[in-house]
Structures are given as structure tokens and as C-alpha cells.
Amino acid sequence: MENPDELHQLREAKADPARFAPLYERYFADIFRFVLRRVQHRELTADLTQQTFLKAMLALATYEPRGLPFRAWLYRIALNEVRMHWRKKKEVLIDMSFSEVKGLSEEIGLSAVEEDMKRLATALGKLDSAKAQLIELRYMDGMSFAELGQVLGIGEDAAKMRTHRVLGVLRTYLTSPS
Numbered sequence: 673m674e675n676p677d678e679l680h681q682l683r684e685a686k687a688d689p690a691r692f693a694p695l696y697e698r699y700f701a702d703i704f705r706f707v708l709r710r711v712q713h714r715e716l717t718a719d720l721t722q723q724t725f726l727k728a729m730l731a732l733a734t735y736e737p738r739g740l741p742f743r744a745w746l747y748r749i750a751l752n753e754v755r756m757h758w759r760k761k762k763e764v765l766i767d768m769s770f771s772e773v774k775g776l777s778e779e780i781g782l783s784a785v786e787e788d789m790k791r792l793a794t795a796l797g798k799l800d801s802a803k804a805q806l807i808e809l810r811y812m813d814g815m816s817f818a819e820l821g822q823v824l825g826i827g828e829d830a831a832k833m834r835t836h837r838v839l840g841v842l843r844t845y846l847t848s849p850s
Contacts, residue, residue, distance in 0.1 A: 678742055685732055692729045699743055700725070703750050706813055710754045720757060724750040744822040747813070751805070751823055758801075776811045780839050782846070795845035803838045810835055 678698075684691040703724055708717040727749050728735075735745055782788040796804065809815050809823060821831035 679737065682732075682735070682737070682742060685729075686735075689729055689732070692725075692732065695742065696725050696729075699746050702743065703746055706747060707750055707754060709808070709812060711757065716757070720750070720753045724753050727753070738822075740818055740822045744815070744819040747809075747815070747819070748823040748825070751809075776807065779811070780843055780846070791846055792842075795842050798845050799838070799841065803841060806834055806838050807842075 678695075681691070681694050681698075685695055700721065704717060704721045707720045707724070708714065711717055711720065724746065728746055731749075735742070776792070780792075782792055796807065799807065806820070806824070809820050810817075815823065817831040817835070818828045820835070821828045824831065824834075826834070
């Protein structure tokens with residue numbers, strides 16, 4: 673849900689784009705980290721993050737709070753920027769920290785031993801970009817199913833179902849021979 677302070681800032685920014693700064697300052701670090709995880713290059717991350725906020729500011733008049741955080745809307749714009757970048761490059765990159773992999777491994781019933789972590793990394797590498805993206809948003813960025821749904825343009829229940837299906841695919845990859 674939107675908080676009252678954020679709703680006030682959104683109204684002010686819609687009326688006067690110069691008032692967008694507090695929203696930019698509040699979310700810049702989160703969006704920067706989100707993009708950095710996906711492109712692994714600070715200069716490119718800075719460019720894509722700036723492009724995200726520019727697009728957000730230009731489209732702010734069309735933003736409607738529908739009970740989901742403004743942050744999720746920003747993530748969706750950032751994700752589209754990253755997608756456009758990788759579409760041009762024709763590459764996909766998944767980078768997970770140990771704690772993120774551990775959370776995912778617990779979800780699918782793996783131990784945190786090195787051999788299982790290597791198997792999980794191999795299984796993640798087999799996912800197509802849409803499935804990998806869903807795992808990243810849910811487990812690396814810690815999005816709720818509601819936020820995940822908004823970022824992906826689907827409902828919360830659909831986000832849960834897709835996540836469940838991708839976890840099933842990962843389990844299949846983990847139980848089948850390489």
C-alpha cells in the first residue's frame with residue numbers, strides 16, 4: 673500500500689515535475705542496485721537508472737496508485753530498460769549472492785552444501801530469460817507476489833502460480849541428469 677507521505681509527494685510531482693526529487697532520492701539506491709545486479713557494470717547501471725527515472729518522471733501523469741507501491745512501478749520501468757539493453761546485446765545474466773541462493777535452495781528443498789549450490793547454479797543457467805527474471809525478482813529483489821505481479825503486468829495470483837511453476841522446473845532440472 674502507498675503511504676500517505678508518498679501519495680503527497682506523488683501528487684506534488686504530478687503537479688510540478690521539479691517536485692519529483694524526493695521520490696528520486698527515496699528510490700534511487702534501490703533501483704540502482706536492481707539494475708546493477710542485472711548488468712554488472714556501474715557506468716551502464718548509472719545510465720539505465722537515470723533513464724528509468726527520466727521515463728518515470730515523464731510518465732508520472734499516467735501513474736495511478738492501485739493499492740501497490742510506487743516502487744513496484746519504478747521496478748517495472750527499470751526492468752524494461754534492462755530488457756531493452758539485453759535484447760540489443762542478446763545476453764542474459766543471473767548473479768546471486770550466497771544468501772539469495774540459500775533462500776532459494778531452502779524453498780526448493782536443497783541443502784546449502786557446495787555441491788548442491790553448484791547443482792542449483794547449473795539448473796538456474798538452464799532457465800529461459802522470463803523464468804530467470806521471475807526468480808531474480810522474487811528471491812534476489814525480495815518482491816512480494818503483489819509487487820512481482822505489478823512489475824510483470826500480471827495479477828498477484830498469477831505471480832504465485834508462475835513462481836510455483838518455475839520452482840517446479842528447477843526441481844525437475846535438479847533431479848534429472850545433466
